[in-house]
Amino acid sequence: MTMAWTWTFxxxxxxxxxxxEEFDNRxxxxxWVGEAFGELLEQGIDQVRLFDGESEIYGPMSLHAENN
Structure with missing residues (x-):
C-alpha cells in the first residue's frame, strides 16, 4: 500500500x-515546499510539518528566515 506524502500548513x-496536495515520494x-515557501508565507502560513500518510516525519519547520 502506497502512502501519500503531504505537508500540513x-x-x-x-x-x-x-x-x-499529495506527493508520491518524500x-x-x-x-515542492522548497519552491513554494514564498507563496505559503504570503498566504500567512508560518510553519509546516511533513507526513507520510498519517505518520509525522518531521516538523514543525519554520518558513521564516533565521534572524541571527
Whole structure:
C-alpha cells in the first residue's frame, strides 16, 4: 500500500490551517515546499510539518528566515 506524502500548513502557534496536495515520494514533497515557501508565507502560513500518510516525519519547520 502506497502512502501519500503531504505537508500540513500551520500558524506560528501550531494551529493547522491547511494541507498540501499529495506527493508520491518524500523527494517530490521536499522539492515542492522548497519552491513554494514564498507563496505559503504570503498566504500567512508560518510553519509546516511533513507526513507520510498519517505518520509525522518531521516538523514543525519554520518558513521564516533565521534572524541571527
Amino acid at each position: 500551520e500558524s506560528s502557534t501550531g494551529e493547522v490551517t491547511g494541507r498540501s 523527494g517530490d514533497a521536499e522539492s
